[in-house]
Amino acid sequence: MGLMQLFKQLAGDDWGVHPDDRKRPAADRPVRTMPLPARLYLPLQQHLGSPARPVVLVGQTVLKGELIAEAQGAVSAPIHAPTSGTIVAVSEVTAPHPSGLTLPAIILEADGRDQWCELDGCADPFALAPAEIGRRVAAAGVVGLGGAAFPSAVKLSGAARSQVTTLVINGGECEPYLSCDDRLMRDAAAAIVDGIRIMRHACGARLALVGIEDNKPEAIAAMQAAAAGQADIEVRPVPARYPMGSEKQLIQVLTGKEVPADGRAFDIGILVHNVGTALAVRAAIREGKPLISRLLTVNGNCVADPGNVEVRIGTLAEDVLAFAGGLKGDGLGLARRIVGGPMMGMQIPHWRVPVVKGSSGILALDAAEVASREPDPCIRCGSCVKACPVGLLPLEMSARIRNQAYADAVDIGLKDCIACGCCAYVCPSKIPLVQYFVHAKGELAAQERGKLRNEATRKLALQRQERLDREAREKAEAAARRKAEREAAAAAKAAAAAQTVEAGT
Amino acid sequence: MSEILLLLLSTALVNNVVLIKFLGLCPVMGVSKSVDSAFGMGLATTFVLVLASAASWMLDNWLLQPLGLGYLRILCFILVIASVVQFTEMFIKKSSPGLYQSLGIYLPLITTNCAVLGVALLNVQQQYSLFKSLLYGFGSALGFTLVLLIFAGLRERVALARVPAAFAGAPVAFITISLLALAFMGFSGLNV
Amino acid sequence: MTPLAITTPPVASPHAHGGNSVGRTMFRVQLALLPATLYGFWLYGWPSFFLWLLCILSCVGSEALALKLTGSPRIRATLLDGSAALTGWLLAMTLPPWAPWWVAVLGGCIAIVIGKQVFGGVGQNVFNPAMVARVALLVSFPLPLTLWVLPLPMATLPAPDFVAGLRIFLGSLPVPDAITGATLLGHAKTELARGLDLGQALAAAPATSWLGLRPGSFGESAALLILCGGLYLLLTRVITWQAPLGVLAGVAIPAAIGHALDPGRFLGAEAQLLSGALLLGAFFIATDYVTSPNTATGQLIFGLGIGFLTWVIRSFGGYPEGMAFAVLLMNALTPVIDRFVKPRILGRDRRGKPLDQPEKA
Amino acid sequence: MLAAVLSLTLLGAVLGVVLGIASKFLSVEGNPVVDELIAMMPGSNCGQCGFPGCSGAAAAIVDGSAPPTCCPPGGKALASAIAARLGLSVDLSGLADDGPKIALVAEELCIGCCRCSKVCPTDAIIGAAKQVHNVFREACTGCASCVEKCPTEALSMKPLPVTLQHWVMPRPLAA
Structure with missing residues (x-):
């Protein structure tokens, strides 16, 4: 391996980084199921796309699994009640986002009975038409559980339309600390394989490739055993290297194909889904269960009792942490709160943030793990260039962004950045490169909005001008008409007067 | 063949117009903020330089010298150069308004670019043949464009650097080009 | 529910770091320079030690002064990262070992103030500061910069003691003629100028270069030790192989061809590689992060350029040694190289156009 | 003397004729850059820039008498777009842009x-x-x-x- 590594480095194929994965011991401990919290906070937007629209009223009682917000628009996902209880409010909750801003959310008070609504399972999913599977997956509110939370049904039906040939199942889980996918593959390999078969049926792919990083030997063994009889499901170990779990990188390693920039995996006949999503699809089809809970990793040096926990969607991170033994030393050494992994996760301002469908972990890191320190100036060492899995020049982009030359940064590839964080991870000057890129993307989006606004303004100004012209014209016409009428009247009067004069004579 | 190459190399590198002879510094300082406009300026100057070398040689050898009007040389050369520049300006304005905009005042100022007049006069002084004059003009233009390009690249880098306020802008540009001239001294005494 | 106040400003991911730092990198480079430096002290005695010390002090002092004048809030942190000291160290390595004190002071000032701080400090400069100082000194003061002493173990005179060394360094004691000599390259140049054939002039030159037993700059001492330092940097991944290999190949290939064509006119590849600042330059100067291209291919081109220009200046130019000039010239070309040599972006071709989408069957 | 006067006159006349012909063939109508800029501006003619309307501001920006940042409704987006078009460097920090x-x-x-x-x-x-x-x-x-x-x-x-x-x-x- 060492020699191979050296060769790859010489050949320049050395993208990515090899962070200390810190997955164990949390990954080796059995999964615990968290008891029902008193209240659940369900943001209306837990997925990419347009937010869901509430279909319940305050005070209404709902059963577990009942639809409480429906999808609206082409890319969206519905939300279901994770337990039975009463809707107490439709208000706001802090989003799992560094800004600390709030999101509209439905707040549900559990009644403790945890009573399911009627479920519509299907014993033989392979008898269903692919479109019907897509419909059911959509109705169950399944989204990508790897973190991006893209509605799965949209991907499945899109893939079926563009005739994909390969289904790639992402078991990479390259983020350090996180082990929920690892745990799922170890504990529920058979169910995952079943889910993969259902998805393969739904999208029409011939082959399913399961890529698992080679730092998870137990998961690889379990999956290989479960997929043993299936000729068209192949479990392949891939080298542990961050960001192996990124869609384009995993596709490249597994199939050797490259997704075109500005394109999607469909375009080269590939559909990618996470292992957790496979499991959720299976539950949605076989048992008719909507997505109301997920497995997530609670980890970090500050957590007293780290491990993987099965949590209802909408549970506050605060409650999850309390279940995992709380923070060591009452959170005295806590340096950063994170939802997701340490490489791409979101910093959150406080723990009163709900678990959403895409939350794969809750991390409480101490100062040594965060290792934050004031940045030094860039010394152009080029580490970031070597680490970038996309082939960008992070140092050049950040220098341009520092000088607010956003358009120049776009010219050298800002839009291709996947914000994986490799550059900032290796930077000896500790420059927060990703923050520069996120900032620039935000600024560019704002500029784009400004441009749209300018266009709308121009249109409105034009309309106003037309209106003013029209009004002026109408006024002129009316005046002309009145004048004509007046003149006609005067003429008539004169004529009449003439007649009377004539008559008088 | 080797003589041609040598003349080109020596005019472009060893006796570089900008860094060694210090001719034509005005556009070098003025149009070196971006590589793209520097390239455009380099092309425009190359065009003017080569054309002006040829035209002035013909003028000198076929008109001024036979008529014994050597004292009108500078006047006539400037007339020719100004016309060529005027023509170039019209052409660029028509074909590339963006480049025209970014070159700004420096485009008509090629007229007073002493490199152009200097090369034309040096051609006469050294009694080069028409072909050699062309080569000399082209070599000088090559050196000019090379320095302009390198310098523009450096300035683009420096523009992104955290230059102290006291040195920002022209001062650091002068220091950069002085260091570049220092580097070009390595070519001094170069002979094959 | 009321959102709690945010105490810290929002930060973006990643929330982990690999642990590399500027200070660590600089320390490793200095560690790699150490064996050759210590050996140099043994070869050239006390004056060389004073030169080395004063070069570093001058650089660090200039850096502190410049930071103070520009009102930098992080003077201590910047000085402690070791970049100024490294510049001074490298400058000392390229100077004649018995150069007088004012050369060190002036060199340090030029390197740090004109070469680096004017551009904004560490990471902002476009030319290698040590090479800027070296060239500026050579052009301005050719005499003290070409006064080479014989390594003391080879010299007929005994080594100067501490006091004599200090007096030589301060210029109150002249350098005895008996121990001065010419470098191999300088010798070759003068012999050529006298119309002599190189084959006779330098019969058995390179053999001694491996051990540094010939006149030269302080840091040119033992090729072997410089090479070891370079290999250490390669193994610890502080530097990559592209730039050094480029430099070595850029010199060796034309030298070998020239030597094969006309041995009387051109030095052979081995003599070229082992003499002058070539190895030092290949491993320690051409690999300078700040002033070399970002990409592996760019660094290879950069190295080849330095090597080739060095060979051209050595073989045809007015100066016997061209390393410093070549480095500055290629430093100047670095932005141009960076502009044209970029890594290929995933999913795009080399020109940045998205890859073609395959036709669907 | 006569030769000098004649040759200079001739030279001037010839060059003048050549340039005159060239200007016929290479003439440019109006300033295309101004038109491009007008198309980029909001077009509401609100007058905050101090010019009679958007076209006035565009002309002023092109001839350099107004900075690209002079349009408040356009904001940073417009300023940087104009600067990019004209190849100017622009100091966006001076633009009071605290959100729409x-x-x-x-x-x-x-x-x-x-x-x-x-x-x-x-x-x-x-x-x-x-x-x-x-x-x-x-x-x-x-x-x-x-x-x-x-x-x-x-x-x-x-x-x-x-x-x-x-x-x-x-x-x-x-x-």
Whole structure:
């Protein structure tokens, strides 16, 4: 391996980084199921796309699994009640986002009975038409559980339309600390394989490739055993290297194909889904269960009792942490709160943030793990260039962004950045490169909005001008008409007067 | 063949117009903020330089010298150069308004670019043949464009650097080009 | 529910770091320079030690002064990262070992103030500061910069003691003629100028270069030790192989061809590689992060350029040694190289156009 | 003497004729850059730049008498687009851009005089005479022309609330 590594480095194929994965011991401990919290906070937007629209009223009682917000628009996902209880409010909750801003959310008070609504399972999913599977997956509110939370049904039906040939199942889980996918593959390999078969049926792919990083030997063994009889499901170990779990990188390693920039995996006949999503699809089809809970990793040096926990969607991170033994030393050494992994996760301002469908972990890191320190100036060492899995020049982009030359940064590839964080991870000057890129993307989006606004303004100004012209014209016409009428009247009067004069004579 | 190459190399590198002879510094300082406009300026100057070398040689050898009007040389050369520049300006304005905009005042100022007049006069002084004059003009233009390009690249880098306020802008540009001239001294005494 | 106040400003991911730092990198480079430096002290005695010390002090002092004048809030942190000291160290390595004190002071000032701080400090400069100082000194003061002493173990005179060394360094004691000599390259140049054939002039030159037993700059001492330092940097991944290999190949290939064509006119590849600042330059100067291209291919081109220009200046130019000039010239070309040599972006071709989408069957 | 005068005259005449012909063939109508800029500007002719309208501002920016940042409704987006088009470097920090603002009517102060709706360049203020006016959020460009027309100071500019979709990650503090 060492020699191979050296060769790859010489050949320049050395993208990515090899962070200390810190997955164990949390990954080796059995999964615990968290008891029902008193209240659940369900943001209306837990997925990419347009937010869901509430279909319940305050005070209404709902059963577990009942639809409480429906999808609206082409890319969206519905939300279901994770337990039975009463809707107490439709208000706001802090989003799992560094800004600390709030999101509209439905707040549900559990009644403790945890009573399911009627479920519509299907014993033989392979008898269903692919479109019907897509419909059911959509109705169950399944989204990508790897973190991006893209509605799965949209991907499945899109893939079926563009005739994909390969289904790639992402078991990479390259983020350090996180082990929920690892745990799922170890504990529920058979169910995952079943889910993969259902998805393969739904999208029409011939082959399913399961890529698992080679730092998870137990998961690889379990999956290989479960997929043993299936000729068209192949479990392949891939080298542990961050960001192996990124869609384009995993596709490249597994199939050797490259997704075109500005394109999607469909375009080269590939559909990618996470292992957790496979499991959720299976539950949605076989048992008719909507997505109301997920497995997530609670980890970090500050957590007293780290491990993987099965949590209802909408549970506050605060409650999850309390279940995992709380923070060591009452959170005295806590340096950063994170939802997701340490490489791409979101910093959150406080723990009163709900678990959403895409939350794969809750991390409480101490100062040594965060290792934050004031940045030094860039010394152009080029580490970031070597680490970038996309082939960008992070140092050049950040220098341009520092000088607010956003358009120049776009010219050298800002839009291709996947914000994986490799550059900032290796930077000896500790420059927060990703923050520069996120900032620039935000600024560019704002500029784009400004441009749209300018266009709308121009249109409105034009309309106003037309209106003013029209009004002026109408006024002129009316005046002309009145004048004509007046003149006609005067003429008539004169004529009449003439007649009377004539008559008088 | 080797003589041609040598003349080109020596005019472009060893006796570089900008860094060694210090001719034509005005556009070098003025149009070196971006590589793209520097390239455009380099092309425009190359065009003017080569054309002006040829035209002035013909003028000198076929008109001024036979008529014994050597004292009108500078006047006539400037007339020719100004016309060529005027023509170039019209052409660029028509074909590339963006480049025209970014070159700004420096485009008509090629007229007073002493490199152009200097090369034309040096051609006469050294009694080069028409072909050699062309080569000399082209070599000088090559050196000019090379320095302009390198310098523009450096300035683009420096523009992104955290230059102290006291040195920002022209001062650091002068220091950069002085260091570049220092580097070009390595070519001094170069002979094959 | 009321959102709690945010105490810290929002930060973006990643929330982990690999642990590399500027200070660590600089320390490793200095560690790699150490064996050759210590050996140099043994070869050239006390004056060389004073030169080395004063070069570093001058650089660090200039850096502190410049930071103070520009009102930098992080003077201590910047000085402690070791970049100024490294510049001074490298400058000392390229100077004649018995150069007088004012050369060190002036060199340090030029390197740090004109070469680096004017551009904004560490990471902002476009030319290698040590090479800027070296060239500026050579052009301005050719005499003290070409006064080479014989390594003391080879010299007929005994080594100067501490006091004599200090007096030589301060210029109150002249350098005895008996121990001065010419470098191999300088010798070759003068012999050529006298119309002599190189084959006779330098019969058995390179053999001694491996051990540094010939006149030269302080840091040119033992090729072997410089090479070891370079290999250490390669193994610890502080530097990559592209730039050094480029430099070595850029010199060796034309030298070998020239030597094969006309041995009387051109030095052979081995003599070229082992003499002058070539190895030092290949491993320690051409690999300078700040002033070399970002990409592996760019660094290879950069190295080849330095090597080739060095060979051209050595073989045809007015100066016997061209390393410093070549480095500055290629430093100047670095932005141009960076502009044209970029890594290929995933999913795009080399020109940045998205890859073609395959036709669907 | 005569030769000198003649040859110079001849030279001048020949070159003049050549240039004259060239100018016929290479003439450019108007300034295409100005037209491009006019197309980029908001076009509401709100007059905040101090020029009679957007076309006046565009011409002034091209000839350099006005900075690319002179258009407040265009904001940073427009300024950087113009700067990119003209190849200028622009200092965006000088642009007071603390997020988009829109006009807001204080209902208790509005007397329904209709003065504001007359000046609004985008017809964003609705309301008939003697009725409380209202600002149509989507149409308001934040040009603030209405604010000074209001006799009762019922109109004011309020920043739009930041939402998750509009939030921008702050720039890292410079090292």
